[in-house]
Amino acid sequence: MSLFLPLGADATARVSQVRRLVWMSFGLVYLFVWPLADLLQHERSTARIAVSVAALVVFIGFFLTLAMGNKLGSSETSRRTWILLGIVTAMTIGFPLLLGGQWNGLPIYLGVAYAMTLPPAWALRGLLAATVLTATLCLATHVPGTTLAFLTFQTLSIGLILLGFRGSRMLIVQLQEARSEVARLAANEERLRIARDLHDLLGHTLSLIVLKSEVAVRIADRDPARSLDEMKDIETVARQALTDVRAAVSGYRRRDLAEELDNARGVLVAADIELALSISGTPLPDGVDDLFAWAVREGVTNIVRHSRARTADISVTRVGACAVLQISDDGTGPAADGGGPGVGGNGLAGLGERVARVGGSVESGRGPDGGFRLIVRAPLDAPAPIA
Numbered sequence: 032m033s034l035f036l037p038l039g040a041d042a043t044a045r046v047s048q049v050r051r052l053v054w055m056s057f058g059l060v061y062l063f064v065w066p067l068a069d070l071l072q073h074e075r076s077t078a079r080i081a082v083s084v085a086a087l088v089v090f091i092g093f094f095l096t097l098a099m100g101n102k103l104g105s106s107e108t109s110r111r112t113w114i115l116l117g118i119v120t121a122m123t124i125g126f127p128l129l130l131g132g133q134w135n136g137l138p139i140y141l142g143v144a145y146a147m148t149l150p151p152a153w154a155l156r157g158l159l160a161a162t163v164l165t166a167t168l169c170l171a172t173h174v175p176g177t178t179l180a181f182l183t184f185q186t187l188s189i190g191l192i193l194l195g196f197r198g199s200r201m202l203i204v205q206l207q208e209a210r211s212e213v214a215r216l217a218a219n220e221e222r223l224r225i226a227r228d229l230h231d232l233l234g235h236t237l238s239l240i241v242l243k244s245e246v247a248v249r250i251a252d253r254d255p256a257r258s259l260d261e262m263k264d265i266e267t268v269a270r271q272a273l274t275d276v277r278a279a280v281s282g283y284r285r286r287d288l289a290e291e292l293d294n295a296r297g298v299l300v301a302a303d304i305e306l307a308l309s310i311s312g313t314p315l316p317d318g319v320d321d322l323f324a325w326a327v328r329e330g331v332t333n334i335v336r337h338s339r340a341r342t343a344d345i346s347v348t349r350v351g352a353c354a355v356l357q358i359s360d361d362g363t364g365p366a367a368d369g370g371g372p373g374v375g376g377n378g379l380a381g382l383g384e385r386v387a388r389v390g391g392s393v394e395s396g397r398g399p400d401g402g403f404r405l406i407v408r409a410p411l412d413a414p415a416p417i418a
Contacts, residue, residue, distance in 0.1 A: 083130060090122050094140055097148065112148050119144055124164065132172035135182055138165040142190035147197055154197070158190040227381040229276060234332050236272040239294075240265050242301040242335065288315065288347070291324040295331040295345065302335045304360070305342045312349030318413035322385060323347065323356045326407045329382050330358035338362025338403055352411055353391075359404040382407070389413035 097115040123141040127134040138161050145157030165186045169179035247261035292308065299306045315323065327345065334343050340362030348355050383393045391409035398404035 127168045132174040135168050139186045142186045146190045146194040162187045238335050239298050288320045288324045291327045307344045309346040319354045319409050322409050330405045334360045353408050356407040359398045361402045
């Protein structure tokens with residue numbers, strides 16, 4: 032049975048196993064003390080010496096195979112490990128009874144094996160069983176009481192030390208796994224953030240480009256100068272979109288409500304939609320300002336794309352400890368089945384996620400006078416920035 036990983040395994044893991052083997056070998060020194068004292072007795076025959084040496088080599092081979100094949104950070108015990116534990120246990124019991132009391136130190140290694148390989152719920156019980164076995168073998172081979180006490184204490188104390196070491200190792204492995212999971216979740220969250228930001232940025236900007244392109248085409252014959260101005264605006268908007276996309280991917284783009292309101296006015300004018308704007312209770316905290324900027328961008332994009340409205344209203348107010356943004360239009364409003372401009376779409380869904388993070392709420396649907404209405408409420412202590 033090989034003590035090492037296959038040749039194709041990671042080199043670092045192989046180095047780690049070699050290091051483990053070296054340190055485990057130091058712990059085998061006691062295996063040579065008691066049997067060697069037995070072998071040095073002059074009355075021992077050559078056959079007895081050969082049997083003792085063979086027993087020692089076999090025990091060391093199986094013990095190292097068991098120790099090196101075990102994953103310290105794992106709480107599972109493989110079928111192979113159970114088989115090796117059974118063999119080591121049989122040798123631990125049989126050798127002292129067959130070869131004499133000089134072999135009574137073997138249960139110390141059995142206790143180590145139990146502590147390091149048994150399932151965590153059984154490891155301590157196995158160690159206690161090995162401790163009892165030490166005392167039993169000492170009594171069965173009639174060793175002095177001081178030897179019995181010494182070997183029993185060693186079995187228990189060394190086993191407890193390694194049991195604690197194994198527990199620490201398992202905690203380290205769990206911590207590493209937790210860190211890997213946190214990194215994975217952070218990467219997923221970053222991908223979702225980029226997807227939301229790109230949807231919001233490009234949806235708004237492309238709608239504006241389409242509108243200005245239509246205007247430029249419509250007036251090209253009768254007002255070439257204005258058509259050229261519209262084309263220049265399209266170039267400016269496209270360049271700004273490129274800048275915003277790069278910033279969104281980098282995570283540094285922050286929405287500004289005043290800027291978004293100015294953009295909203297330009298988009299709605301280009302779409303021949305009259306805007307009524309009402310702002311009170313400003314300036315808002317950065318977190319709320321950032322959130323409302325996203326909401327304005329999403330709401331206006333939905334109006335331009337879906338509503339066929341002639342007028343739109345945007346208001347920002349403070350109500351107690353909350354700020355309230357309301358966006359409404361006189362367009363077609365939600366369909367009879369509950370759908371509507373952006374209802375249930377990715378844009379409002381992403382907005383809902385942002386608002387929910389800060390303990391706010393989003394309400395969307397048909398307005399009291401028809402059309403579509405979006406209401407966003409957010410606590411004034413919302414954290415900033417909101418991505």
